[in-house]
Amino acid sequence: MKKKRVTVEDVAQAAGVSLMTVSRAMNGREGIGEETRARILEIAREMGYRPSQIARSLATRQTATLGLVVPDVSNPFFAHIARGAEDAAYENGYSVFLLNSAEEAARERSALDSLWQKEVDGVILCSSRLPQDELQVYFERFPRMVLVNRDLVRPQSSVATINVDDRAGAEMAVRHLVQTGRGSIALIAGPETSVSGQRRLAGYKSGLAAASRSFDRQMVEYCPPTTAGGLQATRHLLEAHPEVDAILAYNDLVAVGALQACKGLGRDVPARVAVIGVDDIPLASLVQPMLSTLGVNQYEIGRAATCLLLEMFSDETLPGQAQVIQPELVLRETG
């Protein structure tokens, strides 16, 4: 009942040549007459032949496939990265597996194991929560890897990184808040295990220090990286510390939650409380009041990650790069 797949052999038979000639014709290789090639290509087209990527992969040990692991595609930040990564992959004839790690180490491991089993040519791993020594195992398993939002303890020739300078960004935001006269600046810090969250915390501290202010851990509230998380954390914070007049949020989603909390508690933004988010997702300019934020171009990060991977593929010599992206302080009505 099932239609059998057309194979090289079928085409070869139909064309009256050996299967190697067909293979050469399909792959545009040297050593074959132009007329022969044209004839074979035509026959193949007529028969509806497409080389099996599976068989090809087994023979060549290359799958023309990349893996993309993100915490959550439904987070606009990663959705844009995914689009950028897939666009670049498409342009270069690669396909991409999309895996969500769901902020869970176990599922992240499972995602990477699955990619390993699928023998992808490279992996883009975003915001990994795995400990360094565990990551090391995967560095060895995969031919190349790009880490987004995660540092490397020591450089690896097969691993590149793309990091947003969250620390500098957070510091810049705090400086700005200080300069505009805010007296009590709080941090809604997102998940405690987040690496970029820790970097923002560091920037928050150093920004405070630069203004000769002391750090108060009461001013830091952890929460899930969502609007709901931001709402709850901010409400909690504001009830305990009504004097807070500025909030730096883990990301824009959390910041929007903060906005909602302020509204719910009757705190006018930005008159009474200033709010600054991170990421500059489209939502930031669509909420009312519009959100000030530390912006980066997510789509380009995705593209860059794929391109890095593919470059590492050709330049065997290319050492593990470490790209750093400086966020930009986008001031809107809230900051």
Next chain:
Amino acid sequence: MKKKRVTVEDVAQAAGVSLMTVSRAMNGREGIGEETRARILEIAREMGYRPSQIARSLATRQTATLGLVVPDVSNPFFAHIARGAEDAAYENGYSVFLLNSAEEAARERSALDSLWQKEVDGVILCSSRLPQDELQVYFERFPRMVLVNRDLVRPQSSVATINVDDRAGAEMAVRHLVQTGRGSIALIAGPETSVSGQRRLAGYKSGLAAASRSFDRQMVEYCPPTTAGGLQATRHLLEAHPEVDAILAYNDLVAVGALQACKGLGRDVPARVAVIGVDDIPLASLVQPMLSTLGVNQYEIGRAATCLLLEMFSDETLPGQAQVIQPELVLRETG
């Protein structure tokens, strides 16, 4: 230099058995002593052995892989579908290829061809813009398929569909606008080639007809399915037809654009103009004023699509289902 992959053969040798015994042990098959199995499993673990999915696929003609084609993952609507689909796939041991069709027929074709070449076990195709006869070709190429937001002219045993009842939704929205006293209801219709857009247009017309109002094509404006598209189309419409006091938008993104246009032109929403979107993406309740919308649970659509695919996989008898999802009118401040 490269570490060679550990194969069944290596494990078999280390265990002093044949490779078939190892294969059986790994796959939990019958016909092997419990002690032997445990011993082999242990050895395999120690050696860091993982079966090559590539080789396995070649032998079994199954890849444990699905394809998901969406117009654009960075559109929150599809991002949530993607998450739902991947979650369900993960739970069942499948991986998913993510492809963006970018609203272009050529890229959609290319995406499907690529999946075909990769020999995926099934495909979820969202909002296809391909003509029916061309789709037919792919129905035959893929073992099973689920179409989201696209009808089937005649049922196919290997194809299921999940459709939001856009027509009924649009009609419901128009009825509501009429009942709340709106006199001039416009439609910002999205891309002219969109199937669900056409369904909304039909519902818009029948809603008007049900209220004994005549349809005026001047009240319909096409645009790209984005906030920017909605902004521009609405501005254009409102300038040409200042009497418009209600807008039904192609989706929430477009509706938010409409909101912005109204604001820019000094038209108060909802006092002067009512706006209703479609999809109920998170953004809808985050903008100010909050957006009324025809809501569906996107995440569940994604899950359902994957589950349908996997069910078709086991129930050979299962005929091509056609699930229809009724949208719900979510009234907020704008409607």
Next chain:
DNA sequence: TTGTAGGCGTTATCAG
């Protein structure tokens, strides 16, 4: 320019 033999890592089939 073209064809032949061998192998990529696994599973199916059929003996033992």
Next chain:
DNA sequence: CTGATAACGCCTACAA
């Protein structure tokens, strides 16, 4: 219960 052998569809290397 276990093992040898033949696919699976393609490519590399070498021979003609």
